[in-house]
Amino acid sequence: MTTINRQIHLVSRPTGEATADNFKLVEATVPDELQDGQVLVRHHYLSLDPYMRGRMNDTKSYTAPQALNEVMGGGTVGEVVASKNSGFAVGDKVVGMGGWQEYQLLSGDLRGTLRKVSTEHVPLQAYLGAVGMPGVTAWYGLTQIIAPKEGNTVLVSAASGAVGTVVGQLAKVRGARAVGIAGGPEKCRFVTEELGFDACIDYKQHTDLKSLSQALKQACPNGIDGVFENVGGLGLDAALQRMNAFGRIALCGMIAGYNGEPIPLQQPQLLLTNRLRLEGFIVSEHMELWPQALTELATLVGTGKLKYRESIADGLAAAPEAFLGLLKGRNFGKQLVKLI
Template sequence: MSVTSKRIVLASRPSGPVTHENFRLENKELGAPVAGEVLIKVTAMSLDPYMRGRMDDAKSYAAPVEVDGVMEGGAVGEVLESKADGLAPGDKVFGMTGWCDHAIMRAKELRKLPNDIPETTALGVLGMPGFTGWYGLTQIGQPKKGETLVVAAATGPVGSMVGQYAKHKGLRVVGIAGGEKKCKHAVEHFGFDECLDHRTFEDAKDARTKIAAACPDGIDIYFENVAGTVLEGVLPNLNVFARVPICGMIAYYDGAASAERYDLPKLWRTLLVQRAVAHGFIISDHWDMFPEFLKDAAPLVANGTIKFTEDVAEGLENAPDAFMSMLKGGNFGKQIVKVA
């Protein structure tokens, strides 16, 4: 069997905000799988903030996507044809296929998925984003019962894992999200104690005041995934011995970056005076712990302790729009693209 794959490539690197001109939809003849490979029909793909970083040619923790190369990304799909032991047509798999509707992958690059849980969870709550939240919280955040945690993008797949897992461990959890609807969802669906709408933050000082009011005992863990005004509102509220796992900074990805109140000396002073830790991590360094994560978190997802919310865009061709919207906080829950 030989199929044509529809795929989205990086047409040009963005200068500032991402635009349609940075993407191009094209067809590619795939050929047929050879020994050790399988042909996959992609059913759903993941859109994640880290992909914005891959569009730039800057030094980062991973190589950038090449211009004219397929956009990087994880996806779930169904095996159509297999030349590999252990995988058969009909099997559901996860793999880093990129933004496309069909792919030939080496079997060892794929993870076979169980049949008893929706496959799209492998893109979100039980995939890279959920693992990111779990790892950063448990390994760097070191949560202790009774402490206070703040996490932004509270209804996203990382933030909702962090907040729900922290609740599960007995912490006070304050979320931050964009808009009343998301804040309500964080409290009512995900069980956060409180959720602040960052659109009501007039500036860093106002953010600081509102965050302080929601955290009467200060902040012991700030799980950083957005940066910007939220970060500047959080920093003055950190408690002694606070931990700040840093997994992302979506507010800074599109080039816009103002840090009016906190400069380097002020941040340094906060870290020293509060004996705080700021600790960057990249989840791809820690795949060895993924089985432990699944063992811990999958039962919590299965029994409803940890819930998940998905935002589904229809059709590969709509991935760029969904991606651009997500970078502005337009998604509601884990953003996926239904491909087939």
């Protein structure tokens, strides 16, 4: 019996905000017989991440744009359901970049494209979140750029998201004070009461620079030593006003401008007068550090010392709307799509 592989393709590029019309659900078939060296993976979960919005544009960036009329790219976890590759057996749990589809057929040397993982202590879907790319992103920006010392104050924007939740907890492990910015009282309570941040500011209650800067002053009485920036815009402007000399900014994302909006800094001179270090980074360019990061993250998750939360959409067809909701902050924690 022929197996149908449902896929979501990017069929048009957005002008301004992305819409569901930019995507199309299509069907393809899975070969009945594999060739030597091939592996067939049935995806269990699909990862939705903010970086995907940038790839929808046909503009120069750190990676090639998403091709039109092809499977939308993205991280996946799943199970090997057929194999003619000596490195993988039926039943192996794997993580890869399978894209927005239910199955993926891979061929040849799969080193670096498909990785076997253990679910003995870490749930499979966590390899797309706290023990996956978002977790390593948090680990790299915190440890390699901010490098907090005990007693430092670290500010995290989008603190209830997949990356931000990990940043604050890793900062606490290192003896730093963790302060988050999140949207709404429920998210802020989660950040402080469940994750252990020292404070969390609801940006929806502070919609101008003066108000947000004052809130940061109260939450960070000793100033800010490190900023993990996921959003840009008003929050970064307010943080710059409160940073201590020689502070470090790990620039991970600028979601405030993902739809093409300008996001100028209001007081860029503060970078100079406070001798601040601002460094953008792309975590996939630092693969040599992934094993070290994943070892720490898996240990913390496996022992219950690193907590996380997930928003799960049901079924591949729900992926576009879930993705659009992610861009508007409707998700709570890591946004996943359950495919099986």
